[in-house]
Amino acid sequence: MTLNKENRTELNEFGEFGLINHLTKNIKIKNLSTIKGVGDDAAVIENKDKVTLVSTDLLIEGVHFDLTYTPLKHLGYKAVVVNISDIVAMNGKANQITVSISVSSRFSVEAIEEMYSGILLACEKYDVDLVGGDTTSSVSGLYLSITVIGEADTEKIVYRNTAKEGDLLVVTGDLGAAYTGLLLLEREKQVFKANPDMQPDLEGYDYIVGRQLKPEARTDIQKVLEGIEVLPTSMIDISDGLASEILHVCTGSELGCTIYEEKIPLDPTTINAATEFSIDPTTCALNGGEDYELLFTVSHNDYEKIKDVMGLSVIGHMTGKDTGTNLISGSGTSVPIKAQGWDALR
């Protein structure tokens, strides 16, 4: 935070309601499904003949984010995006969020406004209404709890446990970038701690730092798939690393899978950074997490439709359960896929 003392308003200058009113006073409702937003005991939402999707995430300072290198505006933006990503992973459209924050007196009103500006920026970009929430003090640190509400056509919802044997495994974009971005930010933090006069050296790494600090939800993929008339047979977003998500799909669908290391999409910057940190780039993709790309399965009959679509990579296929979950390495050896992904209960 670079806010100077003169611009600091203490949180206790507002009451609880005062702060909520202050933060939400300029909110305009955009979605027709939002009948009533902030300001009553509950928000009112009308989805008519569609079903309602609900997902929730809790983000905690010192566990999920480090304010040393996470600007508060980015934090707010990312917190909304990761929730929208869960709705996208059901093949739905996010329409509303509620935001609950708990902050210690270390934070000024201006700091919370900065975080809210990121939250509202994401709402603007993804066409989502902020319809409620809670604001309280905390004993220490910053806690952010977001619930997202979305809608979907019943016949278009895609679950994670409905893959079929022989289906192709497809991922969007590239993987592992957010994790290498985190490694870089952590390194620069240590450098800064050792010598506060040092400036962070992130040159050439904009892409991976951006992937860590300002991820986006793949709302564009729905249109791409509708355009080629493909409905995934199962889908999940890649928040905890490819390995963990593949295992969710396999376990849920009671199947195994085979994926090919050389098919896993990696950005050159990710490969460079991983090499610099002496880590296998594939490990970053499998276990790094926070990419918020999509992993989905399609019928093998859809191969011709999907194979040349920019930004989609077929990385393998679903097998019977007995085959297990296998990664075929570049050299042709088969290794079992294990989830060593982010474990929030470290």
Next chain:
Amino acid sequence: MTLNKENRTELNEFGEFGLINHLTKNIKIKNLSTIKGVGDDAAVIENKDKVTLVSTDLLIEGVHFDLTYTPLKHLGYKAVVVNISDIVAMNGKANQITVSISVSSRFSVEAIEEMYSGILLACEKYDVDLVGGDTTSSVSGLYLSITVIGEADTEKIVYRNTAKEGDLLVVTGDLGAAYTGLLLLEREKQVFKANPDMQPDLEGYDYIVGRQLKPEARTDIQKVLEGIEVLPTSMIDISDGLASEILHVCTGSELGCTIYEEKIPLDPTTINAATEFSIDPTTCALNGGEDYELLFTVSHNDYEKIKDVMGLSVIGHMTGKDTGTNLISGSGTSVPIKAQGWDALR
């Protein structure tokens, strides 16, 4: 917590997914509107021709609850009830909740199970499905974030800002009990801190201690009002004290009000306890909070229907905005109503 060391399982013996699975494995879905509960990126809810209501609350150790005298099972129960109360205050029916918890390693798996048993007991009692959530570690303390999803007929939703001039102000049950219960528990905590051999002296105070530790949501009032064919013109639940809620209704409806001190319903135990603490019982009702009773307005034409209903008290009426918000004391003097209610950003 009275759990002995031998029965203590450390949280890190489960991973994040392990703990969620462990806590939710026995959950059975009861509501027809719950299409998909725990286990995918989002829960799926179908409310057909009804609208969806969403409300959220964040409860923080050291701010909203004190585990010295709050059993974890009661905490879980109360956390669900206060959310259901928000849906009741919209004249809706709560159907689903999501539960996000953040706990430090101070807590064992058994302690979290105990809290979940209270959460699930409330779900059972109020016919609510637990459909999702998040489980993470915290740097310190226990954080509990609950979002409740409900349904209502569009034409039966009751907002807080739709009272009309001349409407009667009605409250359910009695007020101030939860606050005097809190005062008592705080006193016994201080006694215990001074001398750990002392046993808490709560005799004769079961009622107010129960109101603090195990409140209930007034789901029964909907049937009562339907039975006498009264639809409130506005409604809010009394979570922050009667004064604060009345001001919400008045401000929202752009009206004033007059209420009568002698009409505010108080339980004899509340009066006794308040007297013991040298506090005016009316102050407990106005500013105490956490009663989770309902405050609503009805047309003055409904007075005959409502006046003899057990458990409902007409405490005053809505006036023009210019009259202000006034409490007529027992001696006949008029004092402006001010919200000194619980301020979570103390």
